Amino acid sequence: MSDGRRSVLVVLVDRANYGRLKPVMQAIAEHPDLELRVACAGTMVLERFDQPVRVVREDGFAVDAEIFLELEGSSPLTMAKSLGFAMIEFAGELQRIKPDVVLLIGDRYEALAAAIVAAYMNIPVFHMQGGEVSGSIDESARHAITKFAQFHFPATEQAAQFLARMGERPDTILGVGCPSSDLAFSLDPRLADSVVNGRGAGAHIDVRRPFLLVVFHPTTTEYGGERAQVPELLGALDALALPTLLLWPNIDAGADHISKTIRTFRVSRGHAWLRTLTNLTPENYLKVLANAACAVGNSSSFVRDASFLGTPVVLVGGRQDGRETAGHVTAVPPKHDAIVDAVRRQLGHGRYPPSTLYGDGGVAKRVAEALARLTPYVQKRLAYVSDVPAAE
Amino acid sequence: MSDGRRSVLVVLVDRANYGRLKPVMQAIAEHPDLELRVACAGTMVLERFDQPVRVVREDGFAVDAEIFLELEGSSPLTMAKSLGFAMIEFAGELQRIKPDVVLLIGDRYEALAAAIVAAYMNIPVFHMQGGEVSGSIDESARHAITKFAQFHFPATEQAAQFLARMGERPDTILGVGCPSSDLAFSLDPRLADSVVNGRGAGAHIDVRRPFLLVVFHPTTTEYGGERAQVPELLGALDALALPTLLLWPNIDAGADHISKTIRTFRVSRGHAWLRTLTNLTPENYLKVLANAACAVGNSSSFVRDASFLGTPVVLVGGRQDGRETAGHVTAVPPKHDAIVDAVRRQLGHGRYPPSTLYGDGGVAKRVAEALARLTPYVQKRLAYVSDVPAAE
Amino acid sequence: MSDGRRSVLVVLVDRANYGRLKPVMQAIAEHPDLELRVACAGTMVLERFDQPVRVVREDGFAVDAEIFLELEGSSPLTMAKSLGFAMIEFAGELQRIKPDVVLLIGDRYEALAAAIVAAYMNIPVFHMQGGEVSGSIDESARHAITKFAQFHFPATEQAAQFLARMGERPDTILGVGCPSSDLAFSLDPRLADSVVNGRGAGAHIDVRRPFLLVVFHPTTTEYGGERAQVPELLGALDALALPTLLLWPNIDAGADHISKTIRTFRVSRGHAWLRTLTNLTPENYLKVLANAACAVGNSSSFVRDASFLGTPVVLVGGRQDGRETAGHVTAVPPKHDAIVDAVRRQLGHGRYPPSTLYGDGGVAKRVAEALARLTPYVQKRLAYVSDVPAAE
């Protein structure tokens, strides 16, 4: 901060992170008292995930660090080792970049690594989407990040209350809302054919007719379970036989099993209705979600972004258990018949009214303003202790 | 657990860990339904810290893994990198040992690494000493470990309440008390001269006459501050000029500054009253603490173990801020005059009555019993959510 | 070696390693004075490479360690970091397994990591295929492994001479020949249709009619060059339009570029003649090579194994520059016309007489015998120094 501006290092660890933080990055870049720094890590930099970091650069942001941290293997062992390796790498970059504050989002292990390392290096952490509840190891990671974060910007009122109940000081909970709402509520929903069919592989999808959007990640706390769950899901999709756009899973333990099952399935069946895609820009992802007749799977985006857009969702399995949902979500176990039935019911229902449960569309500016005005501090202390000194 | 017993991997990361867990290790080893496995990491295996792992072996415990994870440097950067490296190493050992459950204690980064790695590998974590409040980064690490732990054995009633308020399920909080009380309340306090003078360097200390015990660790959230704090402390000790036994600090960021300041001081002054020691067995440490006229510094042991023994304590600086203390503790800022005054007052007061605030002396058996009877589970969820399924 | 037998840890880092060392592993397992230990690392354990470790187990070998060491990225940076990570992981496994001697082969970075770590841990290293000459970074890695290896079993007479000229003591050069010749000279070359068409993707290949076998790895010292080289190769194959079986490349820097180019090409063209496969057992690989009308690419196997089998080879680009070749090889630059012409000439020529340049088919037993009789030593010294003490 040689020029007096506060430097904010935004940590992006997957394409979904960027989809949510892009409006915040713009607001930071435009704020006179803030300097934007950007670190892209995890799948953001991997060719196998189509290097979403390129989209960040194409959107005009300078990227200060590309961090490779994923050890191949897609098992609990390699995920744990990647987490350790991530810390080593983030520590080096933080030492080099020396930001005034780190801003990160969500509950992935890469974000956990960045949060812990920043905390041990006495760099204040600003965390978005704390206080939510879900399944998978993400549930623990999210709350642990909270415990290392000096400041919070939760997405919902309930999440804000939960943060306070967990012992976070009320004055460090800076506002409410997910910035993905900013993109969603200002979206031009018209979807060009080329967005879906210009890349990827498989069947051509007519975007003017009903299609499904499918994303299915592992639930790491049920590692191995995906070997049974994915065939149920694919079987259900095969029974439905609707045009289907499937995005490949993330890199959590079990993801290789999911990908392999899909590839094998694709070779034997499904050429008629299945298209697969690796990556979409934030805007194009929202357009696809806005135009899907139903979203099927277990992405947190189906809880969050689909609520803004009113897209019907069938949530499959335990990965999002416990999350607050608007009315657009039907949760089912990862079973063939249950999935088929639920999708048919959602198709019969059609679109839902937009919800502001996760944000009102004006979040990014509030976040940037909070980042500019907050007084950083280092030492945290459980707020239950009455004599906690105020952040000076 | 090929023989039907539940295997418990006890993780020891410094000599203080062992001082507290030794009674628990004995109780596990003696329990018919439990199998004891032991991993020694961090300073436990380092020659510079006198390899406390040797004491573990001399006490008759088999050690399943010796884990070297400390990157030299003693700065926030190297501490953060050591934490990442610790995860890589713990992950490999957990994969090899495959315990049914991991038992760990406290708030050090090495323990944090073990807890996170176990959680990501779906191995249930049993955490002792959660729910307490202190200063330094330990405060955040402790609560983050809580968020990755499936079961808790807090030391005090207040800590148990804080854990529940933080959203831990009441049925996973398994009891109250620190097992260091078991050792303390059964201690034969007679202290042989050789314990203090048989090793180490510096002045001979007459253990039958009043002496001070000094331990001063870094407060990492004030990294660099130790450069000013230690001269204040040493100056105060020089003014007091009482026979003083000083134990070298731990390995946190800043420890090298502390050690260097002490070494330089020792060369120029203090030969008449200062003795330094690297390591003591758990029992000998308690004997020394029980015989000290006053303990000076910022070890959590001065809050906890000294309370059982009634030893007067002058707590210096912010490292233990917020901890529950019995009446034996006087807290002062790290300033020459304040330290001198407080020590003189404590010497004038003399010993305090024993306290059971941190444990009643019968903890280890209860812990072993809980370990044997608990039903492990993997998926955690914030207890605020009303529909949390019970641990099946 | 608690039972008096010498324990030999065989390190396998890719499917080609196993294809060559399988006969040696059998000979070690059958030798009364030797105990076989096996570590599988690198792509051997990766799902993306079809986990060749499973073939090892299916062949009846116990696997003592599975080592995940590949950092995703496929760039010089991530390759270098993977090499470092490999050392950390190999060191831990060597400490655990404590073999009397390590046996490894070739010139990959994973093997380099194992060799260096063993040397620093004072475990004697036995290296196969030293003294050869090639392009890519493998050239340096191979000779560096030589400098850390106490004993050598080169594949050719020239390689043996080169080792001696490099300063290796003549008494540590234990024999000549590549054990892949054992498999090749005892091969039943009949190739079942299912071997080629039972797995993989793309066109069906009639194995009774002429087909091409293609393997193209990156030349890391020309990193980035593969972006231009692969289109030339694929264009040439497209012009030839013969049934073609392509095996995916290894994991060296640049491999992701190669794979991506192939995948993109496959979507747009080539469905009529192109089949891709991930992995073959050692025997099936040799059968495919034995039945191919011509092998095209830059695998060292095309120099070595194809020489035993007499399969015509078109060697593309600089990766094998400098290697000794039998008459079956035509080397061309990675240019469309040159490749097309050379393949046509090789198809016109037809099969070559078998060569014993790289081995006579009785190597494995000699290797096992040498392993049993050699006297391990630790301290190496350049043989140019006249007063070198003999291995005691």
Next chain:
Amino acid sequence: MSDGRRSVLVVLVDRANYGRLKPVMQAIAEHPDLELRVACAGTMVLERFDQPVRVVREDGFAVDAEIFLELEGSSPLTMAKSLGFAMIEFAGELQRIKPDVVLLIGDRYEALAAAIVAAYMNIPVFHMQGGEVSGSIDESARHAITKFAQFHFPATEQAAQFLARMGERPDTILGVGCPSSDLAFSLDPRLADSVVNGRGAGAHIDVRRPFLLVVFHPTTTEYGGERAQVPELLGALDALALPTLLLWPNIDAGADHISKTIRTFRVSRGHAWLRTLTNLTPENYLKVLANAACAVGNSSSFVRDASFLGTPVVLVGGRQDGRETAGHVTAVPPKHDAIVDAVRRQLGHGRYPPSTLYGDGGVAKRVAEALARLTPYVQKRLAYVSDVPAAE
């Protein structure tokens, strides 16, 4: 090299490295076609070794990277892991600094790590002191670095010949001589009392009267042997009872045993004649060596630097076995009587005439000139192959 100058990254991994490369760094900094970059790693940055990096900065050099890579433990296991960690860290720094060429010296594992990583990242390596012969693992490391280095600047004629015999292309062997000769031959040998007695601990040494200089490092290939060797050495020094300045050992496996033995010895004996020191600037080290009546131990500096200065040397143990020596060296086994006798004989002999075996005092300028004029290339190939293409 944005400004057209060739950027040379000088890698310093211990104080001895700096003592030799300082004249080269000055020559690079002054050369109009070169840009000096500096990375300090290993013990250069450690407080325990008195942070020699500070001397580099005090000499006016900017330091581009401080690399912490030493895992505590001082065993073969931790040395091997440190080597792997070093690669990970060097890779990150090379990616960031992007030098045109890397310059490194000697045979330490930290230098090996830097050389390998640079080679895998296609950055040409310039190596000094290749082609020499010694004991310890350094012997293998040195020749392996040679195999990854594109250019060589050996210290002696014999080393140059050995490099050529090992298959290095003659045109890549750029000159002869060690730059430590530059410092030595221009040295003002007057030694101030404060250099020796202003820091460190133990007896005061009268620098105008005969004193011994002692440095004893581990021989890693005899790991554990130091436990017997050091008492022999200390016993011999005690028998001699001459004023003795001892420098602490390096960080190789076994060093902690050496340090601990010295510390224990110092407590019980030797206060009358023993002084210990952690670090000296390059000039002060040479002054001390120039003024010592005899140098005792196994530092390569005693072979090299003492030859320029004519200081009598007693070389103890196998660590330098095979090195070319001038007449000033007497080699003895690490045995009490042999050491005592040899020191007495050397004291009786007195100083030797200066030797130019390892350099003529004008090396640094020649090195800088070679760095400026050489044409970098990447692909190496054993020169035995007659058709090696010239470096283009």
